[in-house]
Amino acid sequence: MNTATASNFGVAASAGGPLLGDAEFQFLRDFVYRHCGIALSEQKRQLVQGRLLRRLRALGLKEFASYCELLRKDPAGELGELASAISTNVTSFFREMHHYDLLVEQLLPRWLEEKKGGGRLRIWSAGCATGEEPYALAMVLAEALERTGSKVDARILATDLSPQALEHACAGMYALDRMGGISDERRRRWFLRGEGRYEGYACVHQRLRELVAIQPLNLLHDWPMRGPFDAIFCRNVVIYFDKPTKQRLFDRYAGLLEPGGYLFLGHSESMHGLSDAFDLVGRTVYRKRVS
Template sequence: MAGIDKAREFEYTLDDFNFLRKISNRHSGILVPDDKFDMFYSRLSKRVRRLGFNRFAEYCQYLQDHPEQEFTEFINAVTTNLTSFFREMHHFEFVAQTLLPELLKKNQAQKQIRVWSAGCSTGEEPYSLAMTLLENVPRDWDIKILATDLDTNVLAVAAEGVYPLDRVATIGEQRLRDWFQKGSGSQNHKVRIKSPVRQLIHFKQLNLMQDWPMKGGFDFIFCRNVLIYFDRETKQRLANRYAGLLRAGGYLFIGHSESLHQLDTPFTLLGNTIYQYEKNRI
């Protein structure tokens, strides 16, 4: 057992960390490396304090004995959520300049576009997608965006669609006028996503490791900076599950530090971490 750090508010050992990361991995599939030892302490200290414990071992026991009450709080605390509007801008440029013109021809009969933002965090990604679609798709088309995340706290923020002004500092003036409403009075330091954008998105809690209720038919899927947390086998399984929900020729967007290289999937790399689904490849 690791020694106790006297400088910490709560007793916290390597045994505690190993117990907690094992539960996290079993539930979410996310690999937690050794260097996240301090991160787990800082993120869970608030829960330990609120529950009146002096040692993380007490929290581990409580989590084991009362999963219904505590498990969601635990997962929310240890999940990483880093995002911004129009992050990795080249993806949105590809959507606007290449993907949507293709879909406007391909889906002309039904005039329908379906998108999934998997791992949507606090909502900036799906809202950025919604703005891009509204700017480039005729108004009489039926657009729906599913936005999912494991963390219920970030989903609540996303569904509200309210952000501090500094979160939209890099967005152009035209987009700010078109899609954001500035707060007044006590809310003058915040903005809210306008209703036409919010109405396109359905936010839902989803664990990627469990069953997916969606039937598919997505034209493209954004799953960025999610695969990086999984082992090779899980990455391959997830990529193939995504393929199963895409229409033939659909697209998968992943994060800049991620790759499907050397994985057995029906995707072809187009460049810039953009992949296309080839139905008959496997």
């Protein structure tokens, strides 16, 4: 088959796997955009085929048409697995450290002082992936509570669409070579080193688990929580979305944040020209305007 003919019928199958045809790829593009807000360009076709081949094998399906039919019949049941397959969950503990520095040095001390009369402190890790971000937030929160002796009702909500990522986050077990962002002092304080079959891993301390509530959530669908939140971390998530989806999401975040609450984005993300509800107050740090 020559190159022109192959282009007409889709990306050539690799390693004897099934072909992702034009009709199936267009269905997947429409489905993913509608349910996940992710716009897949034609350049992503080979990536989609390669990643979904593993999913087809896991389900015992022989062709992409069968997978598309599965999505038509049970979109909710397979959505999380599809999102896991096509997105890249790259995360680490204390990624973009300047955000945590702001929390430790300014925001947490101020919030705990303001709320010591009986208020609640709530932080949302939206798109928490495998849990490194919410557990890092829990470390600095637990340390602030201990340092001040505060009895404030403080909790962190961690959500993600991917069932695989959430399973990892709930387990709270991490390979030692993935913990480079954590200081030796924090490793000793907040992790238990695995032994036996868990050699080479460490488990998060029970105190961190008590501070973090992990739940599945699709950011494009209805949200069961009402807030208000003092801060929302949505880092390296909106990079996948188009402009209208970002605008809707930022408006919804503004509706859940306290007046003067903070929204943290990833290092390559910006709210410029997308929302009038926030002011830029630091590197990828936005503060909700107080009307």
